[in-house]
Amino acid sequence: MTNPVPTQPRRRGTCPGVLAPMQVGDGFLLRVRVPAGVLPAEHARRIAELGDRYGNGLIDLSHRGNLQLRGIPAEALEPVTDALSAMGYVSDDAASEAVRNVLCSPTAGLDSTALMDVRGVARTLDARLAADTALHRLPPKFGWLVCGGGIGHLAGSSTDVRFDAVDTERFRVSLGGTLAKAAPLGLCRAEDVADVASALGRAFLDLRAELPEPPRRMAGLVAAIGIEPFATRLSPLISPPPPSGGGSGWGQVPHLMDVFGSAEPPHPNLLPRGEKGFRIGEAPAFLTTAFPFGRLTSATLSALAAACVEFRITPWRALILVDPSTDAEHIAHAHGAILSHTDRRLKLTACSGAGGCDVGTTDTHATALAIANRAGPLLDHVRMVHVSGCAKGCAHPAIADVTLTARDGEYDVALNAKPGDAASHMQGHTGLSPADAVARVADLLTEESAGA
Numbered sequence: 001m002t003n004p005v006p007t008q009p010r011r012r013g014t015c016p017g018v019l020a021p022m023q024v025g026d027g028f029l030l031r032v033r034v035p036a037g038v039l040p041a042e043h044a045r046r047i048a049e050l051g052d053r054y055g056n057g058l059i060d061l062s063h064r065g066n067l068q069l070r071g072i073p074a075e076a077l078e079p080v081t082d083a084l085s086a087m088g089y090v091s092d093d094a095a096s097e098a099v100r101n102v103l104c105s106p107t108a109g110l111d112s113t114a115l116m117d118v119r120g121v122a123r124t125l126d127a128r129l130a131a132d133t134a135l136h137r138l139p140p141k142f143g144w145l146v147c148g149g150g151i152g153h154l155a156g157s158s159t160d161v162r163f164d165a166v167d168t169e170r171f172r173v174s175l176g177g178t179l180a181k182a183a184p185l186g187l188c189r190a191e192d193v194a195d196v197a198s199a200l201g202r203a204f205l206d207l208r209a210e211l212p213e214p215p216r217r218m219a220g221l222v223a224a225i226g227i228e229p230f231a232t233r234l235s236p237l238i239s240p241p242p243p244s245g246g247g248s249g250w251g252q253v254p255h256l257m258d259v260f261g262s263a264e265p266p267h268p269n270l271l272p273r274g275e276k277g278f279r280i281g282e283a284p285a286f287l288t289t290a291f292p293f294g295r296l297t298s299a300t301l302s303a304l305a306a307a308c309v310e311f312r313i314t315p316w317r318a319l320i321l322v323d324p325s326t327d328a329e330h331i332a333h334a335h336g337a338i339l340s341h342t343d344r345r346l347k348l349t350a351c352s353g354a355g356g357c358d359v360g361t362t363d364t365h366a367t368a369l370a371i372a373n374r375a376g377p378l379l380d381h382v383r384m385v386h387v388s389g390c391a392k393g394c395a396h397p398a399i400a401d402v403t404l405t406a407r408d409g410e411y412d413v414a415l416n417a418k419p420g421d422a423a424s425h426m427q428g429h430t431g432l433s434p435a436d437a438v439a440r441v442a443d444l445l446t447e448e449s450a451g452a
């Protein structure tokens with residue numbers, strides 16, 4: 001398979017793939033979409049080899065549950081693509097690859113408290129999206145989610161179309177958002193998910209085209225036209241919500257918040273109780289490992305691959321090791337993995353910065369880790385410290401407790417702000433060298449904890 005080297009910058013808002021490599025600061029970035037997030041250890045080992053041999057040895061875990069190989073030179077695109085294709089991770093063309101944005105409960109099949117093992121449904125949906133060329137016109141970031149409940153539920157993940165299991169055979173279909181916020185459409189059978197998705201994708205494309213400014217995401221379209229036009233089109237495949245005396249309209253269906261225990265997502269980086277290998281019922285044991293900024297090396301991936309039979313890639317930028325060996329935790333620790341909920345590095349968010357993005361002018365990862373070292377226990381008082389390489393805020397465009405925004409090698413520092421807000425929100429906290437910014441953050445956190 002030949003991977004044409006892109007000669008034009010990618011269109012704004014597009015997403016990278018294997019067949020649509022993105023040129024960034026450290027070479028080409030290839031996003032590998034892994035169906036259902038299930039990656040056999042042998043495949044992981046081979047992917048690590050590719051990163052080591054052809055790339056710069058850095059591998060990112062994305063918020064969409066994918067692996068990203070970094071630092072691939074143009075001349076290596078073809079052999080890397082061929083190797084990934086041989087493992088089954090490359091679609092026929094870039095268009096069919098781009099629409100395969102399906103999140104799957106990462107503990108599917110590992111957790112007997114889940115309502116349904118949704119791996120098969122997620123794989124079927126992945127394949128339908130690739131095969132159904134009418135859906136290839138969907139916007140690049142349009143996403144889907146299949147959740148079976150249990151400890152790896154995806155209640156807090158926001159996407160365009162949700163399929164949340166309500167029992168062993170049926171899904172609640174809802175549009176645009178988290179479990180709590182998405183607009184419920186009705187119930188469908190597990191075997192109809194691909195057909196429902198196909199019909200919903202077409203409905204989205206048709207209905208948005210009728211608007212003068214077509215929304216690019218489902219939430220925007222539902223806000224503009226409501227749920228009824230979708231319900232009308234989907235009526236043969238979807239049952240309406242059962243009658244209920246309660247306000248939810250889902251009275252005879254187990255209330256999903258109860259089913260999933262909480263509308264809150266699992267810990268942003270680690271699954272509850274997942275820091276130790278454990279077994280639920282007859283399901284295999286697993287071990288959850290996270291990495292600062294969702295980044296690991298080929299050497300780490302290879303070492304972990306030797307210590308388990310399979311990985312699950314979570315949307316929380318963590319890896320689940322299935323059937324870990326007795327020394328898996330030791331190996332993960334030796335490679336700098338995060339194994340505890342109390343690890344303060346979980347509080348840090350940073351984009352690639354100068355090391356991996358043309359726009360970046362500072363080493364965002366080094367700055368963030370310096371803050372963790374300097375601030376220590378003070379980080380316990382905040383949920384997130386975000387170091388952004390510029391005002392775009394790729395890693396976290398929203399508000400964080402502490403946000404550092406880089407400009408020309410210096411930082412603006414702000415509390416409760418988004419990237420780029422810093423200069424307008426705070427006086428005397430702009431234009432700081434990285435070392436001064438780290439010190440200023442430590443001072444701010446000290447003041448915050450003293451006032452708490």
Ligand code: SF4
Nearest residue numbers: 351357389390393394
């Ligand atoms: S936030 Fe700016 S520096 Fe960071 S990855 Fe995005 S564009 Fe690059």
